[in-house]
Amino acid sequence: MPLQEHNYWLTTADLPKIELRSLPDRVDVAVIGAGFTGLSAARTLAKRGARVAVLESETIGWGASSRNGGMVLTGMKLGVNQLLSMYGRELTRRMYAASLETIDCVEQIIREENIDCDFSRCGHLEVACKQKHFDDYACQAEVIAREFTHQLRVIQRHELSAEIGSRIYYGGMVDEVSAGLNPARYVAGLGRATMKAGVEIFEHTRVQRIERAAHEGNQGWNITTSRGSLWAREVFVGTSGYTGRATPALQKKLIPIGSFIITTEVLPEALAQELSPRNRMIYDSKNYLYYYRLTPDRRMLFGGRAAFFPETNKTIRRSAEILRRGMIDVFPQLRDAKVEYVWGGTLDFAFDIMPHAGQLDGMYYSVGYAGHGVAMATYQGQKIAELMSGDKPENPFVGIPFPGAPLGLYNGKPWFLPFAGMWYKVLDWVG
Numbered sequence: 001m002p003l004q005e006h007n008y009w010l011t012t013a014d015l016p017k018i019e020l021r022s023l024p025d026r027v028d029v030a031v032i033g034a035g036f037t038g039l040s041a042a043r044t045l046a047k048r049g050a051r052v053a054v055l056e057s058e059t060i061g062w063g064a065s066s067r068n069g070g071m072v073l074t075g076m077k078l079g080v081n082q083l084l085s086m087y088g089r090e091l092t093r094r095m096y097a098a099s100l101e102t103i104d105c106v107e108q109i110i111r112e113e114n115i116d117c118d119f120s121r122c123g124h125l126e127v128a129c130k131q132k133h134f135d136d137y138a139c140q141a142e143v144i145a146r147e148f149t150h151q152l153r154v155i156q157r158h159e160l161s162a163e164i165g166s167r168i169y170y171g172g173m174v175d176e177v178s179a180g181l182n183p184a185r186y187v188a189g190l191g192r193a194t195m196k197a198g199v200e201i202f203e204h205t206r207v208q209r210i211e212r213a214a215h216e217g218n219q220g221w222n223i224t225t226s227r228g229s230l231w232a233r234e235v236f237v238g239t240s241g242y243t244g245r246a247t248p249a250l251q252k253k254l255i256p257i258g259s260f261i262i263t264t265e266v267l268p269e270a271l272a273q274e275l276s277p278r279n280r281m282i283y284d285s286k287n288y289l290y291y292y293r294l295t296p297d298r299r300m301l302f303g304g305r306a307a308f309f310p311e312t313n314k315t316i317r318r319s320a321e322i323l324r325r326g327m328i329d330v331f332p333q334l335r336d337a338k339v340e341y342v343w344g345g346t347l348d349f350a351f352d353i354m355p356h357a358g359q360l361d362g363m364y365y366s367v368g369y370a371g372h373g374v375a376m377a378t379y380q381g382q383k384i385a386e387l388m389s390g391d392k393p394e395n396p397f398v399g400i401p402f403p404g405a406p407l408g409l410y411n412g413k414p415w416f417l418p419f420a421g422m423w424y425k426v427l428d429w430v431g
């Protein structure tokens, strides 16, 4: 099959078909974005009795939620020592506990809603690209065991062949709690579950403007969309890497970053087994990292920030070749394997590389997952919905400082990304 510029996961999933209807005049909550964050929030709100409309400029799961690697990961993007120095012991403990809970949250929704998405607690493996990265694993595992009573297993270089069929790494670290799934099937199932809970989802409905407005004596918001307007008592924003001008304050706090994935043809069973004997979710220790896994039908799925800019036809095509070379560096056994699919998507980084949730300008939001969004987005959607319903759920990410760009030098257009990309490459070279 010739190379397709298309998201492989979509060939395996059946996304809900939704009839285009006119917008209601008023709802309790308008949720912007139909990815993991927005759908999870909408489902929880509706189960608590709210009338909810999800407004999505494209279709369910169109954003990062159908395009990602399907790695349901514990931990956060930042390492534990950095977290401890930024937030202290008590708050970091709560954050780490929450990161473990995110996996249970995804698993519970999948069970409750019977979502057929190949969810499996296969664990993740981080592999060290340098000796000093490996030396740090033992220290990290020790801190995590002591501070968070969570066990990670350090894998010496000579034991690594039981985990991965690559000789380029200096060792690894395994977390058995992480999981894998098919993201397009998961977001399709979450969409169906959300509608079953009573939520109305409006696709092809781009939110253009949100203004404070009272309605029959109630404070709320007037929302102008590409298909008319509606009034909502509350707004929840779940637009992640696709956050735009409708929510300018949030847009200024987020950096959209392109990430790209290739998948090979279906591999022979013996070769797949050699490359990933335990079928882990794998990523390496670089800043400019590679992440990879086998798909349930035994393709190698190999991703990375091949270009730093969000996806366009040009960046996607260029990424296919860059990623293929990267994949062969890791697995020379795949030299002759055909690459059948390439696609890209946009994820969001906050300036401190942390997830953030709460209220900004009076609107609720949850963003900033930095490539750890499958689990965290689902979890935060649920937690913020609970908060909006009047509960006080434990959520250590609400209320932490949410920094903008240094000196305020950013209007939401990431002109500095090529420089950031080069800087990360330099750090990988020297670090």
Ligand SMILES: Cc1cc2nc3c(=O)[nH]c(=O)nc-3n(C[C@H](O)[C@H](O)[C@H](O)COP(=O)(O)OP(=O)(O)OC[C@H]3O[C@@H](n4cnc5c(N)ncnc54)[C@H](O)[C@@H]3O)c2cc1C
Residues within 6 Å of the ligand: 032, 033, 034, 035, 036, 037, 038, 055, 056, 057, 058, 059, 061, 062, 063, 064, 065, 066, 067, 068, 069, 070, 071, 072, 073, 205, 206, 207, 208, 238, 239, 240, 241, 242, 243, 244, 246, 258, 259, 260, 261, 303, 344, 345, 346, 347, 348, 369, 370, 371, 372, 373, 374, 375, 377
């Ligand atoms: C290539 C890639 C690989 C990744 N791999 C992993 C992984 O393996 N593990 C992991 O944990 N995370 C991964 N991530 C990150 C993860 O996919 C995201 O963090 C997560 O999907 C975010 O979900 P979300 O619902 O917040 O945003 P999205 O799924 O991006 O959804 C946002 C939605 O908002 C809509 N929208 C935006 N503006 C408007 C508007 N004005 N009006 C209406 N709708 C609007 C968009 O159309 C979009 O559908 C990856 C991301 C990418 C791109």
